[in-house]
Amino acid sequence: MTKPDPHDFLAVDQDLTEDERAIRDAVREYGAAELLAHVADWFEAGTIPGIRDVAKGLGALGLLGMHLEGYGCAGTNAVSYGLACRELEAIDSGLRSFVSVQGSLAMTAVHRFGSEEQRQEWLPRMASGEAIGCFGLTEPDSGSDPGSMRTRARRDGSDWVLNGTKMWITNGSVADVAVVWAATDEGIRGFVVPAGTPGFSAPEIHKKLSLRASITSELVLDDVRLPRDAVLPEAEGLKAPLSCLSEARYGIVWGAAGAARSCYESALDYTMSRVQFGRSISSFQLTQRKLADMLVDVNHAMMTALRIGRLKDEGRVHHSQISFGKLANVRAAQRVAATARGMHGASGITLEYPVMRHMVNLESVATYEGTEEVHALTLGRALTGSSAFRS
Numbered sequence: 001m002t003k004p005d006p007h008d009f010l011a012v013d014q015d016l017t018e019d020e021r022a023i024r025d026a027v028r029e030y031g032a033a034e035l036l037a038h039v040a041d042w043f044e045a046g047t048i049p050g051i052r053d054v055a056k057g058l059g060a061l062g063l064l065g066m067h068l069e070g071y072g073c074a075g076t077n078a079v080s081y082g083l084a085c086r087e088l089e090a091i092d093s094g095l096r097s098f099v100s101v102q103g104s105l106a107m108t109a110v111h112r113f114g115s116e117e118q119r120q121e122w123l124p125r126m127a128s129g130e131a132i133g134c135f136g137l138t139e140p141d142s143g144s145d146p147g148s149m150r151t152r153a154r155r156d157g158s159d160w161v162l163n164g165t166k167m168w169i170t171n172g173s174v175a176d177v178a179v180v181w182a183a184t185d186e187g188i189r190g191f192v193v194p195a196g197t198p199g200f201s202a203p204e205i206h207k208k209l210s211l212r213a214s215i216t217s218e219l220v221l222d223d224v225r226l227p228r229d230a231v232l233p234e235a236e237g238l239k240a241p242l243s244c245l246s247e248a249r250y251g252i253v254w255g256a257a258g259a260a261r262s263c264y265e266s267a268l269d270y271t272m273s274r275v276q277f278g279r280s281i282s283s284f285q286l287t288q289r290k291l292a293d294m295l296v297d298v299n300h301a302m303m304t305a306l307r308i309g310r311l312k313d314e315g316r317v318h319h320s321q322i323s324f325g326k327l328a329n330v331r332a333a334q335r336v337a338a339t340a341r342g343m344h345g346a347s348g349i350t351l352e353y354p355v356m357r358h359m360v361n362l363e364s365v366a367t368y369e370g371t372e373e374v375h376a377l378t379l380g381r382a383l384t385g386s387s388a389f390r391s
Helices: 018-045 051-060 078-091 093-113 116-128 239-273 285-313 319-343 345-349 355-367 372-384
Strands: 133-136 152-156 159-170 177-184 187-194 216-226 231-236
Touching (some): 018 078, 018 093, 018 355, 051 093, 051 116, 078 093, 078 239, 093 133, 093 177, 093 231, 093 239, 093 355, 133 159, 133 216, 177 216, 187 239, 231 239, 239 285, 239 319, 239 355, 285 319, 319 355, 319 372, 345 355
Parallel strands (some): 133 177
Antiparallel strands (some): 152 159, 159 216, 177 187, 187 231
């Protein structure tokens, strides 16, 4: 009998196809060669100085909008996209967030709901990383309840005029195009807003203690005038942006598994080499119990991600199952990261090791694309048929 691999204890990756393994390995190798050495500095600096070079590198690898068909997109299956998210978030949540916002939010909105002209104009450039996109839904007073948004779009002749503010927008200040959602007299609609449009600005948010290797901004729309063809013609109502969020949440299911794996592997390596009282601390009972608990969480997370990915590729996944994955895997990753931080002792608070960085990043991951409470209530609604969101 073959001894289990500590890095894939339940041999989850053996259930991948040859193509899926090739994508996993390509992303892992690219991340190790081009990103890993820089991410601690980016985190400390609170930005990614060469974000456009990073975008073009990810685009050249085929990771931007990789699950979409046509327009320069790779057209991979859902599991392959998930594996890419896992490998990127194993380096840093900010990198997976960039790919998620670009592909699962901004590009998916244009691909699914845009006109052919909008697709042709933006998707090839975004797939290559030449153009960066962002997704403007969340507002200062409208997070878990996007239907209460205050940003409005009104008709003025053949034009649309937008006013409002969006908050916590990844890529906002570096974006070439924003997909902005606004309330209109006909309901919520989506708009393609080029960054240079008069009245549009994206001041960057500073002093973050989480997701520091990521650029986060406000979007301010002050009488932003757009032509009639700026509206996404197929997006009507709140279901449109929520369907994009479901795509992004799916990436988080895999990404959280990557963050958990990184923390577990760092703790395993550290405790195997750290000697106290004349022996490796990995030989102590309490350390082994912690490693065993982490191992279970990491492998459960990977199994959950793969199962949801297979359901998605079969066209059978329900949004509540994605909520299950987001809730379970982020919670597991937070447990693993917190335990790993303590196991590294004082070194665990430094950027020499990834654990503290992952631990604080996961605080943001737990909040965005639906808080733990929102996903718990989504599961409750799926179980009981009764919604607890509104009376």
